[in-house]
Structure formats: C-alpha cells, structure tokens
Amino acid sequence: MTYLVTGATGNVGRQVVEQLRRDGHSVRALTRDPASARLPEDVEVVRGDLTRPETLTDALDGVSGVHLIGFSGDDYAPLETAAEVVERVARAGVRRATVLKGVQGEPVEEALQATDLEWTFVQPVEFMSNALDWAGAIRSGGEVREPFPEALSAMVHEGDIGAVIAAALTQDGHHGRTYLLTGPEALTKPDKVRILGEAIGRDLRYVELTEQQARERWAAEGYAPETIDFFVWVHGDPPEEGYTVVPTVEKVLGRPARTFAEWAAEHAADFR
Incomplete structure (x- = not known):
C-alpha cells in the first residue's frame, strides 16, 4: 500500500514519512519544491500544493491513505481549498485520512466528516x-x-506525533477519533x-x-x-x-511518550 504525506518537509511530516518507512510501507511525499525536500531516496517525492487542488491528481493515484494538514502556508491560516482537496481525495478511492489539526484547521475536518473515508484527527x-x-x-x-x-x-516529541499518525493511517480502530497528544x-x-x-x-x-x-x-x-x-x-x-498530561501516546503506541x-x-x- 502507498501512503501520501502532505506537509512532508515539516517537523511532523518528516516524522510521519520516517515512521511509515520504518514500518515497511511505500511512502509518497507531497511538496511544493521537490528539489529541496531532502527526503530519503526510497521516498517518492511529488510536486503538489494543497492550495491548488488540481495539482493533486497524480499524487493521489493508487494511494490507500493520506495525511493532511488543516492549514496553508507559514501563517497557519485555514485551508480555503479544503472542500475541493477532500473531494479529490475521496474521488481517488483513498480509504483513510489523518489530519494534523492546526489552530484553525476546521475546514478540512468538516469536509472529511461529510465523506465515507475513515478519518482520525491528531491535535498535539x-x-x-x-x-x-x-x-x-x-x-x-x-x-x-x-x-x-x-x-x-x-x-x-514530534516523533511521537508522527508515530501516532502513522498508526492511525495503517491500523484499524482509529476511525472517528480525535487524539490530543x-x-x-x-x-x-x-x-x-x-x-x-x-x-x-x-x-x-x-x-x-x-x-x-x-x-x-x-x-x-x-x-x-x-x-x-x-x-x-x-x-x-x-x-x-x-x-494537562494525557496518556494518548501510550494508548495508541503501546509505549510511553x-x-x-x-x-x-x-x-x-x-x-x-
């Protein structure tokens, strides 16, 4: 199975990519600038931009799970194209989606809840x-x-965030959950x-x-x-x-945070 990671060059995205690799999965990384991605050679790096959903068609081909971010750019503004992005994800036959919740990430979450995808929201x-x-x-x-x-x-730890996201993407039992980490x-x-x-x-x-x-x-x-x-x-x-410390990381991963x-x-x- 192939998993698409958006925001793949960010602090958390890199951790999601690395955890999926360690678990033996095929990883496709979405970035606006593949030339500067600096990701491992066995990761398929593709050009795409969530603010331009038309660029996602090839990136979504054959993908079974996708990790999304709920914001756009460095200012963490809500992703205005969220509805079209999620529509394209669903139309591509993707089964599961995770979302890294931003301060104002509601549009992606609301769009996913209106689909038949299995979704998990992660809020560190x-x-x-x-x-x-x-x-x-x-x-x-x-x-x-x-x-x-x-x-x-x-x-x-950003590595724990990435590991929880990877688990939610690849394992059963996480649909409909919002994980505060x-x-x-x-x-x-x-x-x-x-x-x-x-x-x-x-x-x-x-x-x-x-x-x-x-x-x-x-x-x-x-x-x-x-x-x-x-x-x-x-x-x-x-x-x-x-x-307030919560035990979510340990419950999901089976080890302490x-x-x-x-x-x-x-x-x-x-x-x-």
Whole structure:
C-alpha cells in the first residue's frame, strides 16, 4: 500500500514519512519544491500544493491513505481549498485520512466528516522541537530570555506525533477519533533550560522577561500586534489542555511518550 504525506518537509511530516518507512510501507511525499525536500531516496517525492487542488491528481493515484494538514502556508491560516482537496481525495478511492489539526484547521475536518473515508484527527500540544528556537542564544551566550517562567507545557516529541499518525493511517480502530497528544510531564521554561543544560553538560541561565519586554522583542522581530497577543495568551495563560498530561501516546503506541530529556539528548549537538 502507498501512503501520501502532505506537509512532508515539516517537523511532523518528516516524522510521519520516517515512521511509515520504518514500518515497511511505500511512502509518497507531497511538496511544493521537490528539489529541496531532502527526503530519503526510497521516498517518492511529488510536486503538489494543497492550495491548488488540481495539482493533486497524480499524487493521489493508487494511494490507500493520506495525511493532511488543516492549514496553508507559514501563517497557519485555514485551508480555503479544503472542500475541493477532500473531494479529490475521496474521488481517488483513498480509504483513510489523518489530519494534523492546526489552530484553525476546521475546514478540512468538516469536509472529511461529510465523506465515507475513515478519518482520525491528531491535535498535539506544543512541540518539543520549538526549543530549537533557543539554540542560537544557548550556543552564543548560554542563556534563554523568555517571559512567563511559571507557565507549564506538556510538550510532545514530534516523533511521537508522527508515530501516532502513522498508526492511525495503517491500523484499524482509529476511525472517528480525535487524539490530543502530550508528553509525559508538564514543564516550565526554567525546567526546559535546566534539562537542556544537563544534555549538553553546561550550566545555562534562564532570564525572565516582563510581558512588556517580550512584546517589544516580538514587535522588533516583525510580528503583527494580533500575533503578539496570541503569543501572550498561549505562553502566559495557556489553555488547560496545553499543560494537562494525557496518556494518548501510550494508548495508541503501546509505549510511553518520550520525555523532554530524551529529546534534548537527541538534539544536544544543536545547542553546543
């Protein structure tokens, strides 16, 4: 069987591709720019764009399952072409679909629910890979400057997200489910900095920024006011599901979710 992965060059998409490969499945990866995909040679890389559904015809040929993303572009706006994309997926004879839920991913989900496809929605909380945003500051100065030191996050390993998606695509028993995914623990930013320091063998410093200092930094980095307001909300007053540990990963995969310490050890070279 062949499985099509959209968003295949993203943090999660690459993990879905890799897990499907490890499980011995044939993988087709959809990307806007195949030349820069940098995927394994045994992955069939095809050109396509979810915002242009007419480009999907060849990519969907012979596919039994497809992983979709519910947003378009780097701004994570809802996918306006969702209905046509899903119509083409259903018309191609695809049996199963998974969706990586974005902040505003409802159009794809609603379109899938109106079909006969077996669907599974996957909603991860904060990715552990977000910590890579600190890599430059840690390498150069050994410190992380962030606001809201008390806020908790049950961040999840992107490899666990990919493994759950691959399981839902290839195994029975996941139709109609929405899987909220977290890691095995809720951590503060100082916790994360300490764990990263342990992974690289250095004493790292956490420097607390006030909300105003954080707003000024984000504005200087070019973020729009509404985006900055979103950052303040999600980091300063995160929703309960963002810091409440749930056992979904273990229930689906039969093994515990990976810890941030494991992630930090895997990525230690990025912070040295």
